[in-house]
Amino acid sequence: MPNQIKDLHTVDDSSYPYIFEQNAAVVLKSSEGLVRCNVYRPKDSGEQSRVPVLVTYGPYGKDIHYKDFHAKSYSEVNPEHHSDHSAWETPDPGFWTKHGYAVVRADERGLGQSPGLLDTMSRGTSEAFFEVIEWAAEQPWSSGKVGLLGISYYAGSQWRVAARQPKGLSAIIPWEGMSDYYRDRCRHGGILSNAFIKFWWNRQVITNQYGRPGRSARNWGPDTIEGDLSEDELEKNRQDQTKDNAVHRFRDEPYYASKEYDMGDIEVPLLTVANWGGILLHLRGNVEGYCHAGSDLKYLRFVTGRHDLPFYYKEEVEVQRSFLDAFLKGEDRVGWSVKGKLPPVDLVLRRGDVGFDDPENEKQYTRRTEQEWPIARTRYTKFFLTQNRELTTEEPPQDVRKKLSYKALGTLEDPQYLQFSTAPFEAETEITGHVVAHLNVSMSPEPSGPTPTDIDLFVTLRHISPQGKEVHYTGTAGDPVPLTKGWLRVSLRKTNPDHPRHRPWLPHRDYCSTDVLPVIPGEVYSADVEIWPTNVIVEKGGRIVFEVASGDTQGSGVFQHNDPADR
Known part of the structure; x- marks a missing residue:
């Protein structure tokens, strides 16, 4: 960095109900530079009263107040989590210091007040996060035990750093956070998920880059301590x-x-929290993280609602606090630390049509615990597509085959799809777990068009109520979403049955350059499409619709796959 580094670390122990340290510096060993943190700690902490620490590390600005980052969301957050230093997707210092925790909020390298290379979700920035955790464990006001707690980005980063096993890390709660950068976030089934990445990068990341001019004037946190950098820099x-x-x-x-x-x-105790409505970003990662983490004590909890609000619901905060108290304070009120005492899986069951983006109505959903994921007593059931666009458990005769077609490339504004529907269910039926779609697909060129070279498959499961209305659920941003979705680029249809993660209900793909297979007009290809996990209790008379499309359809929201070059 061309500008000389300054030390503007300040401590305020009088203006707030907690001690506020701003711009404490963690000098990095893994790379040049430093990471700056804000520290919030109880006023009675010190050499004789050390406290456990909750650490967040991310791109959204440790000094940007929640109300400035997203005013509407902040106005709807449980007011117990409103303070002078509330911040988007992170634990509120006012609440957690009151309950005996210090909170360390770090600006990710290259962002906010932390100089260096801005390289989100990279190995290098995870190494810096590792050092922040070890720094927090070593501070004189710290008990030496560190927990990680945060939403979305502040959850996704937890998986990678926990795998590095930093000293002091004692428990993590990745709340709606993808664990697989490629499969969960960037390339769904090999298809570029460009629209959200562009929105996220341009609104929430690059606007907070270290050295970005005019941040204070835009009410986007203070200007960079060392001054502005040029656009070239x-x-x-x-x-x-x-x-x-x-x-x-x-x-x-x-x-x-x-x-x-x-x-x-x-290996640390893990509580991963998945949202059934997060069908385009986080849901898969939370579930897969639970299945494959090496932790001896690990728990999977499901929620519903917008991605920003349930984290602060009173009942959910009590779950967070009891889990963290068990492993960071040694105060286990319910049995988290005793293997086998608590069921490891806690489901919320989606029954009925309660509307969407309505937290009060969603309280009608009931909960049930399970001993494993996926549920061992699941009856995996084959449904077949018929030429009459039915979805039936009766296998049609092998000699009855019909090609059903739709136009490519479909868009959200001009969707092109086929739908197949079950008959009305004769009894209440629960569908909980993983779904895979085995499709036989082909493509033909338009008479005047170029020769196509690939097929992108977009599949959706929809729930139709006994009254004939589609039931929508709360999506990540509060938008109406269907049950679940899945995607596949047919040139990447190759699976790896020998991989330990390959399962009949969740095919494993390596997505390597060596896996690319040809897609030739007129040839029929078999493809297994991974559909993200779901839950619904279909009432008697309700139906399930399976949709195959050539582009994004209803429920995609900002998470669209419409890059003109990629598609």
Whole structure:
């Protein structure tokens, strides 16, 4: 960095109900530079009263207040979590210091007040996070025990750093956070998920880059301590996710390979919280993280609602606090630390049509615990597609086959799809777990068009009530979403049955450059499409609709796959 580093670490122990340290510096060993943190700790903490620490590390600005980052969301958050230093997707210092925790909120390297290369979700920035955790464990006001708690980005980063096993890390709660950078976030079934990455990068990341001029004038946190950087310097000091994910297509390229890690290396107690409505970003990662983490004590909890609000619901905060108290304070009120005492899986069951983006109505959903995931007593059932666009458990005769067609490329504005429906269910039926669609697909060129070289499959499961109305659920941003979705680029249809994660109900794909197979007009190809896990209790008279499309359809929201080059 061209500008000389300054030390503006300040401590305020009088203005707030907690001690507030701003811009404490963690000097990095793994790379040049430092990471700056804000520290919030109880006023009675000190050498004789050390407290456990909750750490967050991310791109959204440790000094940007929640109300400035997203005013509508902040106005709806449980007011118990409103304070002078509330911040988007992170634990509120006012609440947690009152309950005996210090909170360390770090600006990710290259963002906010932390100089260095902006390279979100990279190996390098995870190494810096590792150092922040070990720093927090070593502070004189720290008990030496560190927990991680946060939503979305602040959850996704937890998986990678926990696999590094930093000293002091004692428990993690990744709340709606993807664990697989390629499969969960960037390339669904090999198809670039460009629209959200562009929105996220341009609104929430690059606007907070270290050295970005005019942040204070935009009410986007204070200006950079060392002053502004030129546009040329800013560009040199960042890896642009919108460009990198478009250019790189396969997991064996260094860009994606550098972000890989072994979930089995995660050993700390783990509570992973998945949202049934997060069908385009986080849901899969929370479930897979639970299945493959090496932790002896691990729990999977499901919620519903917008991604920003349930984290602060009173009942959910009590779950967070009891879990963290058990492993960071040694105060286990319910049995988290005793293997086998608590059921490891806690489901919320989606029965009925309660509307969407309505937290009060969603309280009608009931809960049930299970001993494993997926549920052992699941009856995996084959449904067949018929030429009459039915979805039936009766296998049609092998000699009865019909080609049903739709136009490509479909868009959200002009969707092109086929739908297949079950008959009304004769009894209440629960569908909980994983779904896979085995399709036989082909493509033909338009008479005046170029020769196509691939097929992108977009599949959706929809729930139709006994009254004939589609039941919508709360999506990540509060938008109406169907039950679940899945995707596949047919040139990447190759699966790896020998991989330990390959399961009949969840095919494993390596998504390597060496896996690409030809797609030739007129040839019929069999493809297994992974559909993200789901839950619904279909009432008597209700139906399930299976949709196959050539592009995004209803429920995609901001998570669209419409890059003109990729598609």
